[in-house]
Amino acid sequence: MPELPEVEMAKRFVEGRALGRTLVRLEVLDRRMLGGGTEDDMHDLEGQRLQTVERHGKNLFLNFGKGVLHVHLGMSGSVLFCKDRYHHSSHERLRLNLDRGVLLLDDPRRFGRFGWAPSMADFVAMKGLGPDALTITEREFVERLTRKKSAIKAVLLDQHVLAGLGNLYVDEVLFQMGICPRTPASVVPQEVLEGLWRAVGDVLDASLKAETDFQNLPRGYLLRQREKGGMCPRCGHALSSTMVGGRTTIFCPNCQKERCPV
DNA sequence: GAGTATGTTATATG
């Protein structure tokens, strides 16, 4: 589920239910998922009020004043809320008992992480994350991509370059721009990189507008076809599947052959 | 059983 738009939805969800609420008791239900900080650090947040909720890339931060609770949803994580404190979900890993209601982190595959950090900025610096994909400037985007020799898909997936895009949305923006996923970033002309920057913003905005439901995306989006193994929404050619940067990559061999080294 | 999966990190190799 979680790339940038899904995490942004989770942020809004938490804001709507828990902003201003006091964390009465925190329960770590799976220590294997502990990321930064110690369990004691997390318990120090008890008694504090949730002041703000922030996001950087795919990372979510609940700011309790005395530091932030960091959450990464991994491949299968989701945030749930229940009014009833006796309610349990099938794969809950972290439980935040509030003065009204309970926030749960549910994650079947346990690829997610949670922990404590002094602030979002500290966490981002410590991990060396690139700028957030939704707020990066055109200039910075071009600067960060233009000298990379790796396949452009691998560069866009690298959270140290740009934080927030995952496998599905990278395929989408490359499709929108007609760029072959294997093209080295360094051979993409500057004006095309500028267009790509715009495509990143447009695709993320469209996904948020669709509330991350692919079927609600505009016609002409690759994400609507991905499951069906179907046809290019632009030219009708059969979509291809290949591996780039170790990930399954769906693309249209007809629309995305510009400078393709394959 | 095999193959696949929206993520990240460690490790090995050139």
Add this chain to the structure above:
DNA sequence: GCATATAACATACT
């Protein structure tokens, strides 16, 4: 240091 590939993590689903 960079680029690339691979495995590992843990679980669910087809």
